[in-house]
Amino acid sequence: MDRFSLPIARIGIIGGGQLGRMMAKAAKRIGCTCVVLDPQPGSPAAQIAGQQIVGHYHDPAKLRELADACDVLTFDIEDIGTETLVELEQEGHAIYPAPGVLALIQDKLTQKQALEAAGIPTAPFVPMPEPTPEAFAAFGYPLVQKARRGGYDGRGVSIIKRPEDFDRHLPVPSLVERFVPARKEVAVLVARGRDGDCRCYPPVEMCFRAGENVLDMLLAPAAIDDSEAEAARALAVRTVEALGGVGVFGVEMFLAEDGSLLVNEVAPRTHNSGHHTIEACVTDQFEQHLRAVVGLPLGSTDQLVPAAMINLLGAPGYRGRPVIRGMAEALAIPGVCVHLYGKATTSPFRKMGHVTVLDTDIEQAREKALRVRELIEITGEEQA
Amino acid sequence: MDRFSLPIARIGIIGGGQLGRMMAKAAKRIGCTCVVLDPQPGSPAAQIAGQQIVGHYHDPAKLRELADACDVLTFDIEDIGTETLVELEQEGHAIYPAPGVLALIQDKLTQKQALEAAGIPTAPFVPMPEPTPEAFAAFGYPLVQKARRGGYDGRGVSIIKRPEDFDRHLPVPSLVERFVPARKEVAVLVARGRDGDCRCYPPVEMCFRAGENVLDMLLAPAAIDDSEAEAARALAVRTVEALGGVGVFGVEMFLAEDGSLLVNEVAPRTHNSGHHTIEACVTDQFEQHLRAVVGLPLGSTDQLVPAAMINLLGAPGYRGRPVIRGMAEALAIPGVCVHLYGKATTSPFRKMGHVTVLDTDIEQAREKALRVRELIEITGEEQA
Numbered sequence: 001m002d003r004f005s006l007p008i009a010r011i012g013i014i015g016g017g018q019l020g021r022m023m024a025k026a027a028k029r030i031g032c033t034c035v036v037l038d039p040q041p042g043s044p045a046a047q048i049a050g051q052q053i054v055g056h057y058h059d060p061a062k063l064r065e066l067a068d069a070c071d072v073l074t075f076d077i078e079d080i081g082t083e084t085l086v087e088l089e090q091e092g093h094a095i096y097p098a099p100g101v102l103a104l105i106q107d108k109l110t111q112k113q114a115l116e117a118a119g120i121p122t123a124p125f126v127p128m129p130e131p132t133p134e135a136f137a138a139f140g141y142p143l144v145q146k147a148r149r150g151g152y153d154g155r156g157v158s159i160i161k162r163p164e165d166f167d168r169h170l171p172v173p174s175l176v177e178r179f180v181p182a183r184k185e186v187a188v189l190v191a192r193g194r195d196g197d198c199r200c201y202p203p204v205e206m207c208f209r210a211g212e213n214v215l216d217m218l219l220a221p222a223a224i225d226d227s228e229a230e231a232a233r234a235l236a237v238r239t240v241e242a243l244g245g246v247g248v249f250g251v252e253m254f255l256a257e258d259g260s261l262l263v264n265e266v267a268p269r270t271h272n273s274g275h276h277t278i279e280a281c282v283t284d285q286f287e288q289h290l291r292a293v294v295g296l297p298l299g300s301t302d303q304l305v306p307a308a309m310i311n312l313l314g315a316p317g318y319r320g321r322p323v324i325r326g327m328a329e330a331l332a333i334p335g336v337c338v339h340l341y342g343k344a345t346t347s348p349f350r351k352m353g354h355v356t357v358l359d360t361d362i363e364q365a366r367e368k369a370l371r372v373r374e375l376i377e378i379t380g381e382e383q384a
Numbered sequence: 385m386d387r388f389s390l391p392i393a394r395i396g397i398i399g400g401g402q403l404g405r406m407m408a409k410a411a412k413r414i415g416c417t418c419v420v421l422d423p424q425p426g427s428p429a430a431q432i433a434g435q436q437i438v439g440h441y442h443d444p445a446k447l448r449e450l451a452d453a454c455d456v457l458t459f460d461i462e463d464i465g466t467e468t469l470v471e472l473e474q475e476g477h478a479i480y481p482a483p484g485v486l487a488l489i490q491d492k493l494t495q496k497q498a499l500e501a502a503g504i505p506t507a508p509f510v511p512m513p514e515p516t517p518e519a520f521a522a523f524g525y526p527l528v529q530k531a532r533r534g535g536y537d538g539r540g541v542s543i544i545k546r547p548e549d550f551d552r553h554l555p556v557p558s559l560v561e562r563f564v565p566a567r568k569e570v571a572v573l574v575a576r577g578r579d580g581d582c583r584c585y586p587p588v589e590m591c592f593r594a595g596e597n598v599l600d601m602l603l604a605p606a607a608i609d610d611s612e613a614e615a616a617r618a619l620a621v622r623t624v625e626a627l628g629g630v631g632v633f634g635v636e637m638f639l640a641e642d643g644s645l646l647v648n649e650v651a652p653r654t655h656n657s658g659h660h661t662i663e664a665c666v667t668d669q670f671e672q673h674l675r676a677v678v679g680l681p682l683g684s685t686d687q688l689v690p691a692a693m694i695n696l697l698g699a700p701g702y703r704g705r706p707v708i709r710g711m712a713e714a715l716a717i718p719g720v721c722v723h724l725y726g727k728a729t730t731s732p733f734r735k736m737g738h739v740t741v742l743d744t745d746i747e748q749a750r751e752k753a754l755r756v757r758e759l760i761e762i763t764g765e766e767q768a
Contacts, residue, residue, distance in 0.1 A: 002712035031724035050434055282742050297716035304688045328386035332681035340415035358666050
């Protein structure tokens with residue numbers, strides 16, 4: 001019989017954003033404590049965790065201080081210097097996902113190469129250390145350029161459809177891949193335990209605004225055939241197993257017109273496409289991640305009710321103390337669950353919160369989410 | 385259109401136990417901040433809230449300090465001196481439920497009298513300022529003696545079936561009421577907004593161990609006829625409206641053999657019988673309470689999936705730092721959601737956490753909950 005003196009584990013979270021915040025809530029629920037490492041005092045995660053080391057994710061001394069204060073380290077961001085983490089792991093600190101896995105994934109070129117080596121279908125690609133018009137032309141249009149490092153939320157990705165788009169290219173070491181005319185983009189969250197046990201959430205559909213790479217709305221479950229959903233789940237599990245990941249991973253995929261699936265990219269962490277799991281699934285992605293990294297059994301990924309999710313972004317033109325309009329009106333709609341992240345200031349397009357809408361009819365959930373997006377606006381007390 | 389600078393409201397929570405803890409989580413989610421008043425530093429609620437005034441609920445200076453730091457006051461316990469709260473309310477502080485409602489309810493005699501005056505069916509009763517064998521005999525057996533003040537979790541209640549049971553009586557000002565041979569005990573959570581809007585959760589069934597007054601297991605929804613459930617909801621709403629309550633109230637009832645309902649007692653706060661709402665309902669009781677007291681619209685009370693809930697009590701014979709056994713084994717059961725309260729020390733029968741089990745089949749949920757109760761034991765590092 002298992003036996004723990006409380007706390008079950010002291011968890012160090014590198015990065016104090018909204019993912020860490022929701023993780024810290026789950027951690028306290030299952031009897032763990034948290035320490036957050038983030039440069040911003042009073043970070044969203046630290047507001048729940050109650051303990052923060054103020055410092056940068058790249059600072060070896062701060063990372064070491066965090067490791068010494070905790071039983072296990074994990075992260076809510078990808079852009080972490082992994083050298084220190086590798087050292088800490090070699091010294092015996094538990095770090096999940098493993099620093100080697102993080103390093104592999106955070107470089108989109110090595111990520112793609114690893115997926116290819118494992119036989120995971122992805123869009124054809126070539127490395128492009130120095131983007132030039134000639135190199136783009138040699139690969140052929142339309143193409144997608146991805147910066148090797150530092151991209152997130154659509155940053156670090158540029159769609160180049162023709163030679164004249166070259167002024168939109170990113171002047172950094174990159175890869176280019178074939179543009180995939182996808183029927184839908186889906187994401188599958190996979191949790192993998194320290195013992196290799198894998199659990200998969202039902203695939204969700206990511207809707208993007210035309211011409212933008214930022215997630216516009218998420219529908220869960222995705223409106224795809226059962227056989228496509230089954231194939232997506234199987235591919236996501238194969239992907240995470242191939243990478244040797246421990247924890248929750250977001251696997252983003254293209255569903256092509258012919259029904260085939262290509263892995264677009266992998267996030268080695270809890271994911272925006274899984275926020276609905278808090279209300280809609282038996283075990284939410286944050287508790288699931290912690291169960292995985294602490295070494296507890298994984299929970300049920302069953303979804304209880306359809307959901308639509310939108311992010312609440314800071315309105316352009318504003319900074320400073322956030323001001324929210326329309327929240328009461330939105331809360332009056334049945335099934336609307338508002339999550340605000342406690343960020344002290346807003347800025348244009350900053351993720352300030354999200355809304356999950358539950359409804360037994362997913363089309364109703366989608367319509368309510370559209371209405372919420374019209375109602376809620378987050379501005380600031382200062383002009384940007 | 386509504387408009388709030390964040391935070392939406394600064395909420396003062398009198399009492400820093402598990403109810404305050406779960407309330408603080410909900411508060412942060414909807415953009416509120418919390419300050420907790422509790423004599424124990426690092427109380428369960430303060431671990432989430434991050435801000436605590438260390439002091440007693442009866443201390444006028446501390447209550448005033450809390451009121452000055454917050455936009456609205458509420459509480460997670462009933463045993464509060466209401467004199468200061470009445471003064472603060474008169475000075476213009478927002479306090480919900482209103483101090484007058486709390487005062488009325490926390491004295492079980494005035495609570496019963498108010499219910500009777502409002503035509504709410506309850507067991508016949510008489511005041512009993514000084515319990516004596518003669519007074520008990522005059523009322524007749526079997527009877528239930530209830531202390532006017534300070535009872536909770538079965539304390540302050542004694543069932544006296546015959547004259548020889550007099551040694552189990554409580555030597556305090558009381559009421560006695562007719563013992564009701566109930567078919568079931570049910571509870572209905574009611575949320576009532578500042579605008580009078582009322583929402584009711586589906587009735588739940590409270591199962592007690594034979595001979596004890598402590599809740600053993602909760603089943604949601606209760607296995608009762610639809611007409612009985614409808615009657616229970618209507619009676620609960622009438623009860624809270626009669627009391628003029630704002631916030632979430634737990635209304636406990638007896639369902640007699642003949643299908644009639646009697647209100648047993650009312651809790652002017654979020655309630656142990658509503659913990660399953662966190663996972664099983666669209667809007668959980670804690671967010672619902674906060675929406676009510678802040679003046680936001682109430683949310684949907686729909687239940688998405690059946691649930692069984694058990695409390696995790698400190699095992700007899702132990703004190704000190706809590707030690708939990710069997711948690712990993714319990715988490716391996718699909719649908720098991722563990723909530724630990726972060727209490728620094730255990731003691732016999734102290735509420736250390738709870739477990740909600742979700743299952744599409746409530747009988748399965750019940751059986752899993754029984755299994756979890758066998759698996760999980762919370763002892764301590766010291767012998768009691």
